[in-house]
Amino acid sequence: MKKQIPNLFTLMNLLFGCLSVVSSMQHGVSIQYDADGVQYLDIPEGIFWASFYIGLAAIFDFFDGFVARWLDATSDMGKQLDSLSDVVSFGVAPAMIMYQFLRLSLSSGENGLNLPMVYLIPAFLLALAAAYRLARFNLTSSSFVGFEGLPSPAAGIFIASFPLIYWQSNADQFAGLLIKPWFNYAIILLVSFLMISKLKLFSLKVKKGPLSAHIHLIMLLLLAVVASLFFQWLAIPITFMGYIVLSLLFKNKIS
Secondary structure, eight states: TTTTTHHHHHHHHHHHHEEEEEEEHHHSSSSEOOOTEEEEEOOOGGGGHHHHHHHHHHHHHHHHHHHOOOHOOOOOHHHHHHHHHHHHIIIIIHHHHHHHHHHHHHHHHHGGGGOOGGTTTGGGGHHHHHHHHHHHHHOOOOOOOSSSSOOOHHHHHHHHHHHHHHHSOHHHHHHHHHOHHHHHHHHHHHHHHHHHHEEOOOOOOOSSOOOOHHHHHHHHHHHHHHHHHHHHGGGGHHHHHHHHHHHHTTTGGOO
8 A cells, every 4th residue: 555655646747737738728729809809819828727737747746756765665667657647747738738839829820720730730749759758768777867868847847837938927028939930849849859869967856965066956946046036937948948058067967
């Protein structure tokens, strides 16, 4: 029975991933009206629930491993269940968010509402890349303590920040990019590539050692705090990019 407790946390991760998908579908592109009664297409503000559920999924994804180690209840089943849940919560759910932003960005063009489905399919590269990365991770038996390729939870949280920035932030310039097709396609390709790449990224776990051995983690934490104070939800993509840059700068500390 003790070994099933971490699995319950993992299943909660999966549940919130499913709820995120449903929220993206419910709050997709729809007809809105401005103050003068003029129609326009937009994503309802309620889509931020999709981001909220991905955030909750990430919390349970963190604690299932923590609980498993605390209870000494790790298992092969738990490892497989965790990856299956992550595919939904940090692969399919973020892909649905990008699907809706692609729809919005393409709808403003000529015949935007009647474009073939092929223009929207690239959004699901995120789900494919997450599945590939997680399968490769399950087959890896090296002693490498960092990450090889971008972790799917990090990718999912990065994408989940977009509805929050679009509706809940003062970052108008970045929000404006979210209605540009080229920007959405570029983000999809970049994040998908980072997940399936073999780029060495440092672990976010704090281990025993001198303070100097954790300077990269301290710098990332400071960046996250300062960015959140000044840039609200835009702090998430800023921290995301900082994580990539710091991993490249401190690659000698990744082993």
